[in-house]
Amino acid sequence: MGGDHGPSVILPGADIALERHPGTRFVLFGREADVLPELEKYPRLKAASVFHHCEVAVRMEDKPSQALRQGRYKSSMWRAIDAVKTGEADVAVSAGNTGALMAMAKFCLRTMANVERPAIACIWPTLKGESIVLDVGATIGADAQQLVDFSVMGAAMARAVLAIDRPTIGLLNIGVEEVKGQDEIREAGRLLRESPDAAMRYHGFVEGDDLGKGTVDVVVTEGFTGNVALKTAEGTVKQVASYLRASMTRTIMARLGYLLARGAFARLREKLDPRKVNGGVFLGLNGIVIKSHGGSxxxxxxxxxxxxxxxxxxxxxxxxxxxxxxxxSGLTAHEPAAGSAAESA
Known part of the structure; x- marks a missing residue:
């Protein structure tokens, strides 16, 4: 029911995914009057789906507290998340209100053991392919241990989605030198550097331009900085696209050049469109929740x-x-004596 278009986009998207992954089964939650007429257009999806009618749908403008108060236990968003909790579904996917989705997911699923805060991880297009970036907006601020947790979770996602056996981890910072940055970032760097973890490799600090370069497989930061980076990248893509459109229509020769190169421009647009590289993963909860871009x-x-x-x-x-x-466990075994971290700082 969420996003800019609701069932008219969610259901055809599910049908495309079903073609790619024939064994998938869908549990659909929403208003019967909105969902069922649209579902009739996709007989393959209908045959692979179970539908549950929900009177309440969280609105895009609802505050998280309002969504929890009015939609707990009965909204389509809540019931989709609860389906993961009860085991009826393996993953919940929503294009709806991000704040409400995170609030409901945290309330319903709770955080995993040894995880203080969840994070939203996204796939980021780079010059080398793709990388994982987190947190892009779940929580504001993070201490050293939370940044380490994000690193471990991001590495696990990189292995699952990007098929990288031992992902490289970078902490987003204002410089690559170890003396730069806030205390929390430097301490997280120390913990990652001294860990013998074989599941990932710590690269060191990375800067903003490394996001697009693909310097590392996983870029870790706290939610405020990550969300600003994400929105800046999306805005830059739109700005560049606007410049290109203006340039390609300025003269007759430019228009001719565009016609000759429109295939290349289409591939560029496909690569950079944030609605295509889609799906923010809520990591750190006792269940998997995916946030789809509302404009996809x-x-x-x-x-x-x-x-x-x-x-x-x-x-x-x-x-x-x-x-x-x-x-x-490895960190505890290799933890320096008390006071040594303060002395080195």
């Missing part, structure tokens, strides 16, 4: 379902749990 078309929505399928088949929750336990 059917193909972009299918990309969110692709990520959901990868998360479920990779057994991500158990992988994160094992990795966190292993990392923290």
């Amino acid at each position: 078309d059917a193909e972009g929505t299918a990309a969110a379902f692709d990520i959901a399928h990868a998360m479920a088949t990779a057994d991500l929750l158990n992988t994160i749990g094992r990795d966190l336990e292993s990392f923290n």
